[in-house]
Amino acid sequence: MKRPLVLAGIVAVGLALTATLAMAQASDSVLAQARADGLVGEQADGYLGFVPGAAISADLRGRVDQNNIQRRQLYTRRASERSVSVNEMAAAVACEVFQRPLIAVGEKYRTENGQWRQRTAGAAIETPSFCAN
Numbered sequence: 428m429k430r431p432l433v434l435a436g437i438v439a440v441g442l443a444l445t446a447t448l449a450m451a452q453a454s455d456s457v458l459a460q461a462r463a464d465g466l467v468g469e470q471a472d473g474y475l476g477f478v479p480g481a482a483i484s485a486d487l488r489g490r491v492d493q494n495n496i497q498r499r500q501l502y503t504r505r506a507s508e509r510s511v512s513v514n515e516m517a518a519a520v521a522c523e524v525f526q527r528p529l530i531a532v533g534e535k536y537r538t539e540n541g542q543w544r545q546r547t548a549g550a551a552i553e554t555p556s557f558c559a560n
Contacts, residue, residue, distance in 0.1 A: 473517030522558035
């Protein structure tokens with residue numbers, strides 16, 4: 428992962444990409460409900476993940492996998508346009524998701540060090556260290 432200054436340079440692209448991902452995810456009521464129920468959450472790597480111990484149906488697993496495939500396709504396309512790596516693009520979007528924040532109160536998220544947390548009202552989200560402040 429590169430320094431925050433590199434990620435800051437691609438944040439504008441990340442903003443547009445974040446909005447696209449948010450709209451796509453919001454249109455899937457099953458994913459939205461799974462997030463609200465604490466079954467899945469945003470991760471610091473820019474993808475959705477499964478919360479350990481959660482009972483995940485085959486349908487939900489397929490939806491999350493499909494969502495992550497779509498994200499990777501978007502990241503790949505935008506990374507190519509900006510001459511950065513796919514991981515840098517995913518990280519820029521993750522920074523936006525964690526800093527804005529696009530994680531609702533009650534939803535879970537996975538930190539950079541792999542720990543799952545639940546967003547609570549009044550508490551800051553643990554932002555990945557590679558994000559510009």
